[in-house]
Amino acid sequence: MEEKKIPYKTYLDESEIPTKWYNVRADMKNKPAPLLNPGTLQPMTAEELYPVFCEELVAQELNNTDAYIDIPEEIQTFYKMYRPSPLIRAYFLEKALDTPAKIYYKFEGNNTSGSHKLNSAIAQAYYAKKQGLKGVTTETGAGQWGTALSMACSYFGLDCKVYMVKVSYEQKPFRREVMRTYGASVTPSPSTSTAVGRKILEDHPGTTGSLGCAISEAVEVATTTEGYRYVLGSVLNQVLLHQSVIGLESKAALDKLGVKPDIIIGCAGGGSNLGGLIAPFMGQKLRGEADYRIIAVEPASCPSFTRGKFAYDFCDTGMVCPLAKMYTLGSGFIPSANHAGGLRYHGMSSTLSQLYHDGLMEATSVEQTSVFEAAEQFARVEGILPAPESSHAIRVAIDEALKCKETGEEKTILFGLTGTGYFDMVAYEKFNDGVMSDYIPTDEDLQKGFDGLPKFPGNV
Helix, strand or coil, X not given: CHHHHCCCEECCCHHHCCCEEECHHHHCCCCCCCCECCXXXXXXXXXXXXXXXXXXXXXXXXXXXXXXXXXXXXXXXXXXXXXXXXXXECHHHHHHHCXXXXXXXXXXXXCCCCECCHHHHHHHHHHHHXXXXXXXXXXXXXXXXXXXXXXHHHHHCCEEEEEEEHHHHHHCHHHHHHHHHCCCEEEEECCCCCHHHHHHHHHCCCCCCCHHHHHHHHHHHXXXXXXXXXXXXXXXXXHHHHXXXXXXXXXXXXXXXXXXXXXXXXXCCCXXXXXHHHHHHHHHHHXXXXXXXXXXXXXXXXXXXXXXXXXEEECCCCCCCCEEEEEECCCCCCCCCCCCCCCCCCECCHHHHHHHHCCCCEEEEECHHHHHHHHXXXXXXXXXXXXXXXXXXXXXXXXXXXHHHHHCCCCEEEEEEXXXXXXXXXXXXXXXXXXXXXXXXXXXXXXXXXCCCXXXXXXX
């Protein structure tokens, strides 16, 4: 039977690791809206972005025309340390669910950083080194990005300054120590070491922080320290470009098996994993070559897709970054302190926001207790302890598989397992002890963030 012919794990040969990144924007009829200068409300030029980002990364950020961009040989060589990553058929989960659905997942946690974030971290560190910089600054939420960037910077001999969301800094000391082991300095955000951090603390005493806060601090340090630039682990076009290796490998492995997914599911915080996973499949959809049902899954406590507004907004709480048009909850939105499942960013990638706005993908939100229920169910049968972020995708993959059980449909489901959860045990402990609670912001809660959206004609 077909099931016996398909192995549990499918690996590509080392020679099949992608040598080019795929830029989905080249195939989009409606391109993502440009970044705007908040002072002039005019599209940001490359020259205006150079003080913040590496020059080569700026070129990638603004490139809406080239479908494929060469991956430098040194990055390809680094990728061979942990790529290609396995595509796994979830036979044990299928059996536990008693579903006719076929479930596959792309596992990106088979590297020391424990997540997909290394795919972009090594690229951004490479371009910083190539430009002759001393170091880079960044933010991190759950810690996967900071960990990945500290590894990449260590590889290239760059200094790495990480501003870590305060609640994560306190809950995940081991993630913090991995970053320090690789030579990074890690500061809980908001901090008193930057002007914007002090202002946020003054306005929000006792705040547990947010990615927007940490971004503001990292950008301030990058733009005021000679020889440094800021790098970001999600949201930006350049990051989705680098993460396309996930989808390119997934599609190549499925093509080898003669399998076409009906449903593709990814967790969604800022958009890097989701954008990378769906990239080649969305390209086919945009070109009219194939159709897929694509589902973005976000936390109910930070629902930028499902309850946000499609508008220009600041990418950071301190309002020092350019304006991006995206689905957003407002740059001042700070997730509830009980939010343990990651995916804490107030907005969503402009590229994914445009695709969602155009009806090319769906979005749903899930509550964190149901997410951890799915995580434990998956861990017990598939043998991998998933990151809370990844478990949002697992939750919906299980739900879709159970729908197939009800209808008898033999659909094929692909989801992204973005990383492992071994540094997330405080969250697992809360769930296992029965003290984890769900929080869904009210309309009034969200309105406070919307009230802070930039006011100019055509925006809000």
